Amino acid sequence: MQKIAVFGSAFNPPTLGHKSVIDSLGHFDRILLVPSISHAWGKDMLDYQTRCQLLHAFIRDLQWDKLELSNIESSLVQPQESVTTYAVLDALQTQHPDAQLTFVIGPDNLFNFGKFYRAQEILERWSVMACPQRLAIRSTDIRDKLSQHQSIAGLTTPSVEAMLVQQKLY
DSSP states (O other), rough: EEEEEEEEESSSSSSSHHHHHHHGGSSSSSSEEEOOOOTTOOOOOHHHHHHHHHHHHHHHHOOTOOOOOOHHHHHOOOOOOOOOOOHHHHHHHHHHHTTTEEEOOHHHHHHHHHHHGTHHHHHSSEEEEOOSSSSSHHHHHHHHHHHHTOOOTTSSSSHHHHHHHHTTTO
């Protein structure tokens, strides 16, 4: 049975903090990075396609063949509604019926997990792995530095850094 880690995040933008979580997922056969298309609590984010482009660059920089972008949320989104973790996991389970899915939750969401739509059913159907960042670099740090025209060297991968600076995304 294939073991798949499902790491959902805004990835607004992807950081070396995200990488520190990914680094602890080596025991999985595949690691799906799932960018939020709409945030459940109304977080302001770059548009979805731009964040997907940033994630593609991030994945290329990491050069790890078990790592892939999943745009499952783009097939689930409805106007004026957020896409729930339950819906994502259910759709991924349908795509991979013989796989064991593990939802990877970062420190931002660990304490809010009880607020997730159908949180108890998520726990009953799938594994949930709390995975703190080993490197305390947050997307907010990058956005703040960029808005103040400061260097973001060492906060994300080189290709993501180049895209953020060249395209003046924040």
